Amino acid sequence: MTTTESTSEFTQAEGRSHVRKIVGIWLVVAIIADYFVWFVYGPHMPPGAMTDQARGQQFDIKVISVLAIPVLLFLWTFGFYSIAKFRGGRDRPDGYYVKGNVKTQTAWYVITATLVLFLAGFGTYELIVPAGAGGGEGPSPIWTPSTPVKLVVQVIAQQWRFTYRWPQFGGMETTSINLPVNTQIQFDVTSIDVIHDFWAYQLGVKADANPDVNNVAYAKTLQLGRFTVRCDELCGIWHGAMYNYGNVVSQQQFYNWATQMQKQNATVTKLLPKFALTYTPSYTGAGGGYYPSGDPNGTTA
Amino acid sequence: MSKGARIGAVLVSFAAGIALILYGIFGYLRSSPAVVSAIPSASQPNSVNLVMQVDGAVGVGPHPNWVGYWVQDAKGVWHQTTLVTVPVDTNVHVTVYEYDSGGALRNPVWSQVAGVQGGTVTLNGTADRIINPNPTTGNGIAHTFVVPGLGIQVPLYGVGASAKNFCSTGPCNTSEAHTVTKFTFFSGSQTHKYRWQCFVPCGLGYLNGNGGPMTSLGYMGGFIEVVGK
Ligand SMILES: [Cu+2]
Numbered sequence: 279m280t281t282t283e284s285t286s287e288f289t290q291a292e293g294r295s296h297v298r299k300i301v302g303i304w305l306v307v308a309i310i311a312d313y314f315v316w317f318v319y320g321p322h323m324p325p326g327a328m329t330d331q332a333r334g335q336q337f338d339i340k341v342i343s344v345l346a347i348p349v350l351l352f353l354w355t356f357g358f359y360s361i362a363k364f365r366g367g368r369d370r371p372d373g374y375y376v377k378g379n380v381k382t383q384t385a386w387y388v389i390t391a392t393l394v395l396f397l398a399g400f401g402t403y404e405l406i407v408p409a410g411a412g413g414g415e416g417p418s419p420i421w422t423p424s425t426p427v428k429l430v431v432q433v434i435a436q437q438w439r440f441t442y443r444w445p446q447f448g449g450m451e452t453t454s455i456n457l458p459v460n461t462q463i464q465f466d467v468t469s470i471d472v473i474h475d476f477w478a479y480q481l482g483v484k485a486d487a488n489p490d491v492n493n494v495a496y497a498k499t500l501q502l503g504r505f506t507v508r509c510d511e512l513c514g515i516w517h518g519a520m521y522n523y524g525n526v527v528s529q530q531q532f533y534n535w536a537t538q539m540q541k542q543n544a545t546v547t548k549l550l551p552k553f554a555l556t557y558t559p560s561y562t563g564a565g566g567g568y569y570p571s572g573d574p575n576g577t578t579a
Numbered sequence: 580m581s582k583g584a585r586i587g588a589v590l591v592s593f594a595a596g597i598a599l600i601l602y603g604i605f606g607y608l609r610s611s612p613a614v615v616s617a618i619p620s621a622s623q624p625n626s627v628n629l630v631m632q633v634d635g636a637v638g639v640g641p642h643p644n645w646v647g648y649w650v651q652d653a654k655g656v657w658h659q660t661t662l663v664t665v666p667v668d669t670n671v672h673v674t675v676y677e678y679d680s681g682g683a684l685r686n687p688v689w690s691q692v693a694g695v696q697g698g699t700v701t702l703n704g705t706a707d708r709i710i711n712p713n714p715t716t717g718n719g720i721a722h723t724f725v726v727p728g729l730g731i732q733v734p735l736y737g738v739g740a741s742a743k744n745f746c747s748t749g750p751c752n753t754s755e756a757h758t759v760t761k762f763t764f765f766s767g768s769q770t771h772k773y774r775w776q777c778f779v780p781c782g783l784g785y786l787n788g789n790g791g792p793m794t795s796l797g798y799m800g801g802f803i804e805v806v807g808k
Pocket residue numbers: 435436438473474475509510511512513517520
């Protein structure tokens with residue numbers, strides 16, 4: 279070791295004081311940041327709190343943020359502190375000589391590894407609560423809601439629009455969607471051509487729409503408001519235009535809307551195929567059949 | 580090969596690749612169909628006429644066998660296009676001459692009329708709220724005119740399979756077998772570019788019937804632009 283380097287080492291007392299300062303600054307910054315993230319920004323974090331699913335996802339993002347942000351802030355604090363305090367000066371042109379420290383390094387590894395493993399476990403568990411975490415669970419869901427389903431909405435995707443069928447309202451089909459508040463809802467998502475994806479952002483629901491598959495997702499509405507439905511699976515030229523808005527309204531308003539639509543659509547409802555969990559694209563024999571020879575439902579026109 | 584020749588070959592093929600991509604892009608961009616503007620007359624400042632036809636085969640251009648829409652301009656000239664502009668705050672009186680044969684609908688919900696004045700269209704002189712999509716009790720639906728942003732939903736009744744003077748090359752004329760659908764819609768109080776499309780999978784021979792003309796502007800989808808007066 280040269281003389282320059284040895285005189286640039288900390289004394290133990292200096293080192294301790296630096297550590298205390300770094301930890302002190304970090305603690306203050308981290309607590310303020312976490313407070314803001316949890317209490318101020320948290321309630322506005324995506325996807326909102328319109329349903330139990332959305333609320334659950336918001337909670338997950340809050341938890342992950344609040345645990346991850348202190349790690350980032352520690353790195354920043356240490357970095358900026360080093361730039362400010364450990365840089366070179368007139369008497370030490372190379373700055374301080376920072377040595378490795380087995381205890382510190384071990385602590386760093388153990389703490390961050392624990393954090394990452396905990397978040398992996400937490401994230402995995404949260405992927406299934408509540409009731410599938412708003413994701414499509416396929417035709418026979420494993421994670422079902424704790425309260426009974428009150429309303430079933432069938433989402434039919436087609437190139438390039440969503441329509442909705444309401445088995446509890448005579449099987450009518452609408453181009454718009456309204457939902458009653460405080461209601462456990464089951465979405466039966468399917469497609470009558472290619473793969474689409476029903477993504478009701480503010481409801482925290484996202485389920486692939488596959489032809490000949492009934493993909494079930496759940497959500498319980500908790501707040502009134504407008505939500506956006508988007509297709510989230512690239513499905514052709516008008517994919518970007520495949521969206522519509524829906525509303526969570528009071529139960530009475532929903533009932534009035536649905537019964538009025540049922541009446542208004544009564545004639546066309548009779549022309550629809552019988553309500554089923556899936557519809558084979560060639561069912562009605564329309565042009566450009568998808569299953570020219572082997573119609574899986576055996577209903578080739 | 581010398582080093583210089585190899586570098587040269589790489590550069591030349593690279594330049595050729597770039598040129599090919601640019602040719603493709605600009606060729607595509609230049610190939611936009613015409614835009615037909617519906618303009619009000621001096622005596623009727625708040626209404627315009629929009630006259631369209633749908634053909635079973637457009638007969639011209641790179642895809643003569645594709646189905647497609649045509650729009651008539653103010654001079655009576657037919658343009659093979661799906662791009663139109665209409666003025667804001669205007670009643671748009673639409674006439675569609677339909678020359679294609681019909682069939683069943685994949686999703687029969689499109690047989691219902693919506694978003695037009697009175698909730699009805701006039702098909703061959705008769706007001707209708709629903710156009711029969713059943714090809715055994717009627718001619719079936721040939722195409723639809725649907726503008727999701729304006730809530731417009733108009734099924735277009737097909738020509739009967741037994742029609743003798745079936746039009747095979749566009750633009751067709753009214754001496755050939757056709758149906759006439761008339762309706763009026765309000766263009767709204769805002770300028771906006773609305774997309775529209777046909778919901779009959781009429782791209783025969785393509786996956787689900789939704790390729791070809793269904794994915795090409797100027798055939799089975801386009802834009803209605805509501806512009807300032
Ligand atoms: Cu889609």
